[in-house]
Amino acid sequence: MDYKKELCQLLSEKTSLSADEIEHLLETPPALEMGDFALPCFKLARILRKAPARIAENIHASLNDLPHWLDKVQIAGGYLNFYLDRPHYAKDMLSSVAAAGERYGASQEGAGRNIVIDYSSINIAKPFHIGHLSTTVIGNSLYKIFNFLGYHSVGINHLGDWGTQFGKLIVAYKHWGKHDTVEKGSIHAMLDLYVKFHHAAKEDVSLDEEARAWFKKIEDGDPEALSLFAWFKELTLKKVSRIYDLLDVKFDSYAGESFYNDKMQPVIEELEAKHLLEESNGAKVVRLDEYDLPPCLILKSDGATLYATRDLAAAFYRKKTYDFYKCLYVVAYQQNLHFRQLFKVIERMGYPWAKDMEHVAFGMVSMADGTISTREGRVIFLEDVIQAAIEKTHRLIEEKNPDLANKEETARDIGVGALVYKTLSANRIKDIVFDLDRILNFDGETGPYMQYTHARALSLLRRGGEEALKEEPDYTALSSPQAFSVVRLIAGFPEAIQKAAEKYEPYLITRHITELAQAFNKFYYDIRIIDENASATAARLSLAKATATVIKIGLALLGIRAPERM
RNA sequence: GCGUCUGUAGCUCAGUUGGAUAGAGCAACGGCCUUCUAAGCCGUGUGUCCGGGGUUCGAAUCCCUGCAGGCGCGCCA
Numbered sequence: 001m002d003y004k005k006e007l008c009q010l011l012s013e014k015t016s017l018s019a020d021e022i023e024h025l026l027e028t029p030p031a032l033e034m035g036d037f038a039l040p041c042f043k044l045a046r047i048l049r050k051a052p053a054r055i056a057e058n059i060h061a062s063l064n065d066l067p068h069w070l071d072k073v074q075i076a077g078g079y080l081n082f083y084l085d086r087p088h089y090a091k092d093m094l095s096s097v098a099a100a101g102e103r104y105g106a107s108q109e110g111a112g113r114n115i116v117i118d119y120s121s122i123n124i125a126k127p128f129h130i131g132h133l134s135t136t137v138i139g140n141s142l143y144k145i146f147n148f149l150g151y152h153s154v155g156i157n158h159l160g161d162w163g164t165q166f167g168k169l170i171v172a173y174k175h176w177g178k179h180d181t182v183e184k185g186s187i188h189a190m191l192d193l194y195v196k197f198h199h200a201a202k203e204d205v206s207l208d209e210e211a212r213a214w215f216k217k218i219e220d221g222d223p224e225a226l227s228l229f230a231w232f233k234e235l236t237l238k239k240v241s242r243i244y245d246l247l248d249v250k251f252d253s254y255a256g257e258s259f260y261n262d263k264m265q266p267v268i269e270e271l272e273a274k275h276l277l278e279e280s281n282g283a284k285v286v287r288l289d290e291y292d293l294p295p296c297l298i299l300k301s302d303g304a305t306l307y308a309t310r311d312l313a314a315a316f317y318r319k320k321t322y323d324f325y326k327c328l329y330v331v332a333y334q335q336n337l338h339f340r341q342l343f344k345v346i347e348r349m350g351y352p353w354a355k356d357m358e359h360v361a362f363g364m365v366s367m368a369d370g371t372i373s374t375r376e377g378r379v380i381f382l383e384d385v386i387q388a389a390i391e392k393t394h395r396l397i398e399e400k401n402p403d404l405a406n407k408e409e410t411a412r413d414i415g416v417g418a419l420v421y422k423t424l425s426a427n428r429i430k431d432i433v434f435d436l437d438r439i440l441n442f443d444g445e446t447g448p449y450m451q452y453t454h455a456r457a458l459s460l461l462r463r464g465g466e467e468a469l470k471e472e473p474d475y476t477a478l479s480s481p482q483a484f485s486v487v488r489l490i491a492g493f494p495e496a497i498q499k500a501a502e503k504y505e506p507y508l509i510t511r512h513i514t515e516l517a518q519a520f521n522k523f524y525y526d527i528r529i530i531d532e533n534a535s536a537t538a539a540r541l542s543l544a545k546a547t548a549t550v551i552k553i554g555l556a557l558l559g560i561r562a563p564e565r566m
Numbered sequence: 567g568c569g570u571c572u573g574u575a576g577c578u579c580a581g582u583u584g585g586a587u588a589g590a591g592c593a594a595c596g597g598c599c600u601u602c603u604a605a606g607c608c609g610u611g612u613g614u615c616c617g618g619g620g621u622u623c624g625a626a627u628c629c630c631u632g633c634a635g636g637c638g639c640g641c642c643a
Contacts, residue, residue, distance in 0.1 A: 027582065027585075028582060029586075030582090030585090030586065030587090030588095030589095031586085031587095034586075038585090038586085040585060040586085042585075042623060042624075045623075046623090052623080076586075077586070078585090078586090078623090079585085079586070123643085160643070162643095163642080163643070164642085165642095165643095257643090280640080281640075281641080282641085283640065283641050285640070285641095292569080293569090293639095294569095294639060294640080295640070296640090297640045297641060299641085300640090300641045301640095301641060302641085304641085306640090306641070306642085306643085307642075307643050310643095332637090333570090333571070333636090333637065333638090334637055334638065335638085335643085336569095336570065336571080336637075336638065337569080337570080337637095337638055337639065338638090338643090340570095361571090363571090363572090363636085363637095364636075364637075393605095396605065400603085400604090400605070401603080401605095414605085425578085425579075425591095426578080426579055426580085427579085427580090429571070429572075430572080430578090430579080431572080431636065431637095432578095433578095435578090438577095438578075438592080441592070442605050443591085443592075443605065443606090444590085444591040444592060444605095445578095445579090445590070445591045445592085446591085446605080448605050449591095449605065449606085451605085452603075452605045452606075453605095453606085455603070455605095456602090456603050456605095456606080459602075459603055460602055460603090463602055464602085507579095507580095511579095511580070511590095514590085514591090515590090518590080518591095521606060521607065522607075522608095524602080524606080524607085525598095525606075525607045525608085526607090528601085528602075529602060530602055531602095544602095565603085566603085566605075
């Protein structure tokens with residue numbers, strides 16, 4: 001049952017306010033000792049023309065017989081504080097977790113709705129570096145969150161597989177590359193060639209001309225150019241699939257820029273037909289003056305298409321193919337203006353679904369000594385970071401738990417978990433300065449801490465045994481502040497998922513399970529969980545079980561695995 | 567210059583959409599393993615919540631203004 005709603009109903013009967021108005025006013029007190037719900041009476045003072053404390057007193061007096069689930073009501077200044085009956089509430093919450101299992105917090109609110117999520121979207125022939133981590137991990141988490149809420153997520157890796165850089169790469173390969181070196185070195189070798197090209201092109205401008213010519217050959221379907229292009233693409237995808245496997249990230253589609261090559265002409269024609277396309281300095285643009293936005297460039301003066309042209313084609317294709325409820329672009333905030341323009345153009349074309357498109361922006365990643373630059377070869381490979389985290393975990397396992405059964409898998413889960421947790425620990429919009437030492441510190445609010453707490457709770461259950469849980473639990477054993485804090489956080493978990501989905505902010509889940517883990521660890525130390533009292537032990541173990549379940553679900557929604565032992 | 571985002575403890579960040587004494591983690595120092603996993607727990611200290619006005623019973627939160635920084639502003643993506 002929904003205690004908040006029940007309380008609002010009760011209060012609306014005692015006041016002149018509706019249940020909705022009460023719900024809007026009701027809040028959670030800052031400390032556990034102040035109760036579970038609070039009604040600040042200050043706003044009512046004006047309406048009722050009485051002092052807040054007086055209003056609180058009046059309401060308090062009218063509540064003569066409390067419902068069984070309410071323990072007490074107290075007046076504190078202008079506040080009216082409500083205390084739930086702890087054993088009753090604990091029993092109710094733990095029963096619902098036990099009943100729902102790993103579906104606790106799930107819903108069917110999104111049934112029949114598709115959510116298209118554009119994330120990761122890597123560039124072919126370029127390294128998968130730390131700058132790609134946010135989009136990959138945020139997108140993956142949203143994918144899982146929406147599926148959990150009953151939506152059907154469609155994950156799209158919008159590959160950057162078009163553009164003059166492929167001409168450059170071919171030129172570099174023809175001048176300095178060897179087949180075996182590239183085949184073996186894959187992205188590293190291609191990056192070397194790319195960097196070499198940029199250095200050489202500074203001296204010799206004819207190289208740029210050559211690169212443009214080779215790209216033209218790709219466009220024209222020249223067999224040699226096409227086969228090289230296909231080869232670069234194949235090598236890249238093979239290489240990155242290993243990283244995606246490590247991160248446990250999957251996509252439903254890899255339709256990228258080249259895929260939309262033959263789908264732009266109809267869009268251009270439609271823009272023409274709707275008289276939205278204007279000539280400006282030889283180029284074709286859609287004016288957005290009335291929205292205080294600069295014009296959106298659709299065609300270059302040489303008639304070539306642009307980023308926006310391709311994104312328009314992609315948007316129409318996605319609407320037609322998936323009939324999306326929302327289409328999310330998990331892309332860094334640099335492209336803020338681009339997406340505002342893109343959505344406006346679609347709106348001006350007369351499509352109301354333009355409002356269903358959202359730019360889920362996130363902050364930039366930089367290195368301690370400056371920005372990432374692929375051209376300069378200033379990059380940190382994601383694979384190296386993941387390896388470092390896994391190795392660190394191996395060392396810790398040897399030190400702390402050398403007899404662990406599946407060390408490889410566990411080290412992977414924890415190392416990757418540390419990295420993913422860090423990426424999803426703060427508001428998306430925050431910039432991140434990449435700090436390997438910080439990622440490799442597994443103390444405090446970290447992925448390993450979550451996993452450790454989960455494993456610790458499971459360890460208790462193994463020790464207590466299944467029969468311990470069969471005992472009739474005595475929920476009064478969960479009335480202590482330590483235990484009840486855990487109960488409340490478990491109860492608040494479904495709402496955290498809702499908020500995370502609503503705001504496209506996975507960190508709300510990260511924060512919630514972090515608080516849960518902290519509360520559980522305090523409970524664990526202050527209170528003996530398994531003791532001679534079988535019914536109290538049963539209650540405490542069911543709390544441990546629910547904690548493990550919620551942490552596991554939360555981590556799964558972030559894209560982190562929860563090992564059973566560590 | 568214009569637009570946009572950010573500014574909270576030494577560092578990284580929360581802050582229930584305007585509420586009760588502004589909270590966590592890291593880093594530092596001290597304590598706790600013959601008892602349920604010490605990747606843990608407890609304790610110690612620090613704040614002009616960027617500055618200045620305003621609205622309000624009440625402001626880190628809302629409005630105005632200034633400052634600092636990031637990002638963006640036509641033929642790259």
